[in-house]
Every structure is written in structure tokens, then in C-alpha cells.
Amino acid sequence: MAQLEQLLDRVPAPLEPLDIGMLDGYLVGVLLQPKAVQAFQWTRYVLDSEGRPLPEGFDSRPLLTLVKRRYQELNQAITQRQWFDPWVFELAFDEDDEEADEDPNPSELVFSWVAGFALATDVFPDLLREDAADLLEPLASLFMHLDPEDLEDADDLLEEIETLEPPKDASEAVESLVVATLMLADVSRPQPKTAAPQRPPARRGPPPRNRTR
Numbered sequence: 001m002a003q004l005e006q007l008l009d010r011v012p013a014p015l016e017p018l019d020i021g022m023l024d025g026y027l028v029g030v031l032l033q034p035k036a037v038q039a040f041q042w043t044r045y046v047l048d049s050e051g052r053p054l055p056e057g058f059d060s061r062p063l064l065t066l067v068k069r070r071y072q073e074l075n076q077a078i079t080q081r082q083w084f085d086p087w088v089f090e091l092a093f094d095e096d097d098e099e100a101d102e103d104p105n106p107s108e109l110v111f112s113w114v115a116g117f118a119l120a121t122d123v124f125p126d127l128l129r130e131d132a133a134d135l136l137e138p139l140a141s142l143f144m145h146l147d148p149e150d151l152e153d154a155d156d157l158l159e160e161i162e163t164l165e166p167p168k169d170a171s172e173a174v175e176s177l178v179v180a181t182l183m184l185a186d187v188s189r190p191q192p193k194t195a196a197p198q199r200p201p202a203r204r205g206p207p208p209r210n211r212t213r
Contacts, residue, residue, distance in 0.1 A: 029120025
């Protein structure tokens with residue numbers, strides 16, 4: 001993670017790469033698409049939030065190698081419906097900041113991750129075209145951490161957010177990210193149903209013997 005963060009910081013201007021928390025949420029948003037997104041399509045937004053082309057001479061391969069490693073980790077967790085640890089980090093406060101001793105707002109802790117997820121759904125909107133009723137609850141539990149003004153033309157989503165209880169602490173906020181991810185996966189990437197075992201054919205007795213008179 002430290003190496004990945006260093007490589008992201010070295011992406012040259014004017015490109016604006018995702019920070020490591022936003023990257024993690026973005027990858028989840030990509031992986032939850034009902035149809036797999038090709039690497040050449042999603043990697044460009046890792047290096048620049050607007051998807052602009054790379055400057056000549058910049059080698060992005062070391063960076064993207066680490067990004068794809070995280071992509072595979074998240075893909076395995078989502079496919080197998082397993083817990084994963086979102087890349088969410090405690091906020092750093094200045095020692096002279098009067099609010100340094102106060103508990104951070106859980107929404108502030110997960111904001112970057114959720115913003116990355118939102119970017120993925122904006123660039124690749126197929127997820128949001130799934131059944132709206134099934135998406136509403138998990139999307140609301142994610143987007144509740146964003147500014148309501150950023151959720152234009154989403155009245156149903158805003159109404160659902162109003163019904164939710166905000167997370168009490170960082171642990172609860174992080175847990176909600178994972179729960180919402182796996183709920184969305186059940187909609188856009190349903191697990192194949194296990195075929196019911198076939199009933200064995202009825203056993204027949206030995207063929208009748210020819211009788212002689």
C-alpha cells in the first residue's frame with residue numbers, strides 16, 4: 001500500500017490520480033458492474049479522474065501492476081461473498097487543532113472511498129440500470145456519506161437515505177461499506193444457483209429368465 005501510494009503521488013501533472021482510498025472504492029464500483037469492464041477502460045481513470053491520456057514517456061506499468069493486484073483481491077472477495085478490509089484511513093489532525101481530540105465524523109472517514117465508488121458508477125453506469133428497488137437500500141447506505149447536493153435527480157435515493165440511521169463510529173461505517181458491496185453484488189453479479197442433485201433412476205431387477213417347458 002505504501003508503494004502504491006508513492007507511485008500515485010508521482011503521476012505527473014496535469015493528471016489528477018485517485019488517492020488510495022478513492023481508488024479502492026472505485027475498483028469496487030468497477031467490479032460490481034453486471035458486465036466485466038475491460039482493463040484499458042477502467043485503468044485510465046485510476047491515473048486521472050477525468051480519464052485524460054498519459055504524457056509521453058511516463059511508465060504507468062509499476063503502478064498499474066499494484067492496482068491490478070488489489071483489483072484481484074477485491075474480485076475474489078466479491079465473487080465469494082467474503083469480508084474484505086476497505087482502504088479507509090483515520091484523518092490526520094494538526095496538533096494545534098482544537099478538534100484533534102474529538103472523534104472524527106464517520107462519514108468523513110469513508111468519504112474518499114464512497115467518492116471513488118460514485119466515480120465508477122458515473123463512468124460505468126450499467127450497475128445503476130439494474131432493478132432500482134433492489135439497489136435502493138445498499139446505494140443509500142453508501143451515498144448517505146456524500147453531500148445531498150451531489151445527488152441530483154435522485155429523489156427516491158434521498159428519501160431512502162432519510163430513513164437510515166447514520167453510523168455511530170468508524171467501525172460501523174466501514175462495516176456498512178462491505179455489507180452494501182455484497183448486497184449490490186447479489187443484484188449485479190448473482191452467484192450461480194447450485195443445481196439440485198438428480199434423483200437416481202429407479203433400480204430395476206434382473207431381466208426375466210426364459211422359461212423352458
